Every structure is written in structure tokens, then in C-alpha cells.
Amino acid sequence: MKFSLSKEDIGITVSKEVDFSEWYTQVVLKAKLADYAPVKGLIVLRPDGYSIWESLRSTFDEKFSKNGIRNGFLPILIPESLLGKEKKHFAGFNPEVFWVTHSGENEVGDRLALRPTSETLAYTMYSKWIQSWRDLPLKINFWNTALRAEIKATKPFLRTSEFLWQEGHTVHAVQEEAEKEVMKILEIYKKTVEDELAIPVITGKKSEKEKFVGAVYTTTMESIMPDGKALQMGTSHFLGQNFSIPFEVKFADKDNVEQFAWQTSWGVSWRLIGAMIMVHGDDKGLVLPPKVAPIQVVIVPIYKSDDAKNIVFPKLNEIKEQLETTKIRVHVDDRNELTPGYKFNDWELKGVPLRIEIGPKDIEKQQIVLAKRYNREKINLGFNEIERIGMILEEIQKDMLKNAKAKAAENTIDIGDYSEFKSKIGKVDFLTHIGVEKLDVRKRSKKRQVQTFE
Template sequence: MSKEDIGITVAKDDDFSEWYTQIVLKAKLADYAPVKGLIVLRPDGYSIWESIRNTFDKKFANNGIRNGFLPVLIPESLLGKEQKHFAGFNPEVFWVTHSGKNKVGDRLALRPTSETLAYTLYSKWIQSWRDLPLKINFWNTALRAEIKATKPFLRTSEFLWQEGHTVHATKEEAEKEVMKILEIYKKMVEEELAIPVTTGKKSEKEKFVGAVYTTTMEAIMPDGKALQMGTSHFLGQNFSKPFEVKFADKDNVEHFAWQTSWGVSWRLIGAMIMTHGDNQGLVLPPKVAPIQVVIVPIYKKEEDKSKVLSKVEEIKKNLEPDGIRVYVDDRSELSPGYKFNDWELKGVPIRMEIGPKDIEKQSVVIAKRYNQEKSSLNVTEIEKIPQMLDEIQENMLNAAREQSMKNTMNIVNYPEFTSKIESGGFFKAAWCGKVECEEKIKEETGADIRVIPFGSDNTSEKCVYCKEQSASIPIFARGY
């Protein structure tokens, strides 16, 4: 028996980091690549990413966004066009300096993000108001030198993501786009991955380099650390001016365009693992599960085999027209107990067990992964399975919301802040709006402003750090 076959050997509450890594590897979502900082997606892991991608593609298309493709290499001369933006990424950039034995001349960056490349092209594609709005999404990999503290899906040197880049004739239209995208992100993460998020703005200090402002969605993980789930940026004209993204209006007067950019990455998969997993392994929300129902036939006598397998095939055929992803585990060399543990580790939402006695009673045994509940279901009620999957999806989101609420605290003074930060969580605390206080809190506690929730403006409290009049009630936390 290989190490891969052994179940999770640490408890979630005892060693969260090791527990997480074991699930990624043993549930066969991903594995480590030969190059430090890189991972390989296995079929189940990629299937979850495809599900995320397909959902976004539908939502993007409904918003008039189309997909394109960008190359991974960016000339250094292009990156220098927006110095402030590129300076934020420079320490993380991988460089290509040679082609074979020959120097390439202008160094080529392996894409850390695509603003500079996309907007060089946009300046060619946009000439008049008729070309606007231009709304393109790119499914790419990005590369950033995360070598020291890597963790699968959460922090790797290469990662899968989508990055959208839109161009508009007016500031108002661009700002509406920023909020539309943030709402698309929120709905997808909550409705498909069953992870509750808080939306709002980043502080000036934490915003995307080159943006006028950054909107974000943040989630609190069960270990008390925050995870940024996605961002949508209003770029204003900060890129259109250096890259000359201009258009002629109906009166043939030339204007600089208004822009947005936005993205999520496969860290959504990491968040899903951490939020829902338990000591037995992965727990998958039904909407993104590669397999939603696994059927395990059980028989000891050879004469029972054909009868059981025939009933299993009948049930499978009844489920598939409803779009349910069904898999029959007919591996004869493995015991039913081994199979049960294997599918629990892989997080399949519903396990169905069928043996000779079940056939006699015209029933099947149903085991729900998320709460370990087992029950009998009459074979005439198989049509209830889609409803059951919907209920599991809803209950998983409700449980995650409950966990998030337990991990969210209102903090009224700084001693309380410093005493509780070690235990982790979302800390709602008044802030004066000054970067000096923000930096001091980060320096002294390791917590930063994760999000300033929409509607959290407040001038009636006192800043948790300096005791001056507050400007808002942001959420502070230590993060991944």
C-alpha cells in the first residue's frame, strides 16, 4: 500500500496546514511538480477548475464579455511604460534572457499580469466610440516567484486564473462594470462553492498598484486566516494615458478611455478545501463535484453479482438524464469498506450502496458526505436525488456562514485587538483612515485591512489605534 492510499493522518484542528496539504495530495487534486513552487493539476482538480470556468464563461457572456488569448512573454520595454504598476511586481518576475545560447536582447518577462501587454494591443484596436465598450476576458496562467512559502492552490509560482480587461467611453460606465464583476464573483463563490464572502474596497495602501481603487471579496478560513477570493479594479485613465488607449467621439474629438481589470485564480479551490473539508478528507459542494453520486455495488456471492450490477446500471441510467454526474465503483479487487473510505476522502457528495438485501427491499442506502448521514431510499424515489443535492449545497453554505459568523468579532479597543489576534478571525474595528495607523497595526500585530465593507463609513467611533475620529469600520485580519 502506497502513502497515497493512506487516509488523512492529522486532524483539521491540530495541524491545519498539514491537514490541508494531505487533502490536496491524497484526494488526488494536485501534486508537486519537479520545479519548486509549481504544482500539477490532476483530473479531479482540473475538473473543478473547469466547472468554475464554465460558470464564469456563462455569466461573462451574459454581460457582453468575450474570451481571448494572450502570450506568456512580455518585453521589458513594454513593462516600463507604467513604472509604478510594474514596480509592484518586479521582485516576483521571472525573466527569459536567452533563446538557446543567444541573448534575446530586450529581456522577456514571464507574465505576472497582463495589463501592459493587453493595453498595448488595445491602443491599436480602439480608434473611435464605435469600438467601445471593449470587454475581453483571458484564461491564462500567471507566473510570480513565490519560492519561499508555497502552498498548493494558495501560493504557487505559476497559477491558473482569469483576468478581464475592459475599456469604456465614460467613467460612470467603467465604475458600473467594476461593481457588476464583483457581484458576478460573489454569486459564483457563494452559490457554486458554498463559501460566504464579504465585499467592499481595499484601503489605499492595499489596492492594486496602478488602480484608482480596488474592490475585493474576502473570506475567513476555519483556521482564522483571511483569504482574498477575487478583486475588481477601477483603473480610471491610469493606463489609458501611458498606453494611449484613446477614442474619437461622435464629434471626432479624441479622449482617453476609462478602464477596469479584474480576476480570480485557482485559490478558489484552496478556499473550498479549507472551508468544507473534515478529518476524513475533502467535502465537495455538489455543483462543482466531478462525481456527484458514486454507486458502490455490494455482493459476496458470485451468483448475486449480475443481479446487483444490473440494478446499479438501471439506477445510473435513471439519474443521468437529470444531468447528475454518476460513477459506478465496480472494482472487484477492493472491499466495500475500502471503497467507502476512498470516496469519503475524495469528497463525493452522495454515496449510494446497493446489495442483494437492498434489492429485495426495493431500496438503496444513501450516505451524505457533508454530514455523514446515512438513510434508506426506496428505488421509486430515486428522482429525489437532484433535490437532495440541492439541499446539500444549501446546507453547506449555511454551515460555512455560521462558521464565518463565529470567526467575526467587533473590537472596541486596541488591547482587546492584540490579545485576540493570535486566535485569528475577522476583526471589525474603527479606523481613522490614516495609513500611519494601518501600518502600525500591521507592524505590531501582523493584521492588515482586508476589506472596507460597503456601507461601513462611520464617523461616530474612535480609531482603535490612535483614538481619533473614525472614518470607517474595516475588517482587519491576518491573511494567507
């Protein structure tokens, strides 16, 4: 029995410019980054999607380690009585909390929350572990999931009821050291997102209204998306002593006088993957920056007979081995049942940064054809120039950031006060917040975003 797939089954059927939301969903699903789970609001991460997350995790771990931060693990269940210790913080999350009320058929008594965030649990443990100034600073990062009962429309990677993230929690003896930690982490986030995902970001402080519940202040990393909306990409919070006092996170100083500690918390989630999709993707599908691409180079052999295949594959395998010795992630598409044209479209949909095309005629000319995914440029490369592919991938990475910065600049206006805002924008369609001491303005329109941060 034969069957065929239509364009609706395998290709992107809407334009990014025409229906951004539908385009995004199709890219996530058809590029096989994730799929919807049987439970509403949850998604299943597929291998390519998880590989991108692992790449980011590896980079963050390396940078965290250099900053004296180690990884730990926290359980997912938090007793309601424990959450009540910091009522203001908990009240902010209460509408979003999933509750466990039974263990088997028996009621658990004190309800258990499925972790929306881990401050209360972490600081209960920190109060046991910290006794003296010698125990500080304490810097631990946790790679885990958080669960929040989203009542708004969900979107893969951007807003789901369960999501992968990292949350760091540090404790310090003095306020100044804690505040420096807040900014160090924000800079790590900024550099990683720009260097790895090729996404330009703006960093600054959240308004008092938008800060993290329980924080003294919140610093944020945000970027403008192609639909003209700002996306929060990560946050780093100065908690002051707002948690150390109710949770008794305290220490004996060098004079043996008991002091309450100063704390920070910070995190990014797989929302970074969603931002990458939106910023770089096109009507063909996903466009991956080389640094995080699960496959950096795909080799597509071109042949019409077994004799041609026998000519192509020895050279193809030689090129593959040469690239792998330089740590380039390579895949050979040897699916016999598919045409080269189908394969080209398939790998463009999946966003692989570089495609190598090689057939008998190319071997005669002692060359390969390189196709760049991000701008679809094709170049011929001699067999004696294969080592240049690593440099070409680096150039692609830099060019993608450069192009993203240019697009962000087109949709951004820098303003200093509300009067200037009114003169630049005119009629405001959508205004989320105007602070008194700072301006944090977002104007939602088809192609324009105005935003400033101190």
C-alpha cells in the first residue's frame, strides 16, 4: 500500500509575516523540536530540542563553575505550611500552583505544592547548612522543572504549565557582595544568549510593579521579537533579607555576632529556545545558530545509479571523518528512498546551518557545493579547502547576530522621558506600564516596539 505526504503534512504552510503565531507553532512541531503531550499545557521535548537545551546547559555550567557556583538537586514537592512562611511571595504564585492532596487513596494532610519556584524549599535547607561566616558565600544552581497552572493560552517553549529551567540561589555575608552577584549573573546570561543563540538583548531593572514577588529589585534580560513584542529572556533578583529573616538564614560573623544573610536568585528557562526560533526562523522553517545546532553540517549525496553511488560515498565518508576530527557535528543523509530535493527541503526545515552537496560531477571537479541555511547562499569549495568549513560556521554565527541586531535596531527607539515618548509614538495602542522613577514602556504594534531600561 502506497501513501504520499502533502505540503501541509511536511512543510511550513503559512508565512512568518502573515500569521506569526501559526508559523511559530508549525516550526516547533514540523522541525521536530517538541510535540504536545496528552495533558493540556504540557509538551514533550524531542531529541533535537533537548540537544539545544543541553548545549545551553553545558555553556552555563562552565560559566557558573568559574564563578564558584555548584549544581545541586531539590525535590519537586513543597509542603503548604512551608510556603506559608513567606506569605507575600507565596501569594504571588498561589493562583498558578498545582496541589497534591492524596498519596494513593489517602489524604496527605498538609497539601503539597508542585514546585512553582524553589525559594522556600532552598532557604529552609540553607538555614540548616549555614552557621558561620566561614560557610559563605553559598552558591548553588539547580537544573530542574517548574510547574505553574497557566490559565492563559499556552505556546511551546514560551508559556507551558511545566518547563525546564535553571534557578540559582546564593547567600552572602554582606549586601554589596550579593548585589554584585546579581549583576555578574545578568552579564553571564547576556553574553551566553548573544554568543550562543545570536540574539541581541537589553538588560536593566524591572519596574516596581513587575519585579519578582519577594525581591528588593529584579534585573531583566529582554529582546524584541519579529512581531514587535518584547520577550523576557531571563531575570536576576536581589532578595535582600526578605527571605533570610522569615527562613532564619543567618550566620555568626567574625565577632561571633549573629547576622541575617543577603540573598540572590536568578534563572533562565527553555523560553530561550522559543526566542531563537522566532528571531532566526523563516518561511522555510527553523534556522539554527551553529553553536547550538545538534547537526552543524549535513552531507547530501547526489547519484542516480549504484555506480555513481560507489564513486560518491568513499569521498563523502572521507570528508565526514575530516570534519569530525575538528569536532564538527556531521550527519550523512543516506536515505535511498528520498530525492535530493526532498532532502534539501527537509534539512532546511530543521535549520541545519550548512549543507554539503556532492555528486559524481563534483568529484570530477574536485569540489563540493556548500549551502548556507541562514541566507541560502551557495558556494563551491575545493577538496583542499575542507578545513575552511569550521571558519565558515564561525562566520555564520557572527553574521546571524549581526543581522539580528540590525533587525532589532529597526524596531527600537531610545527615549528618555514620557514627553519624548509621546512625540515619537503619537497614539499609543498598548501600554503595559509607565513607572514614575523609571520608564518601562512597551507599545504593541505590527512592526514597532519602544522600550527603555535604566
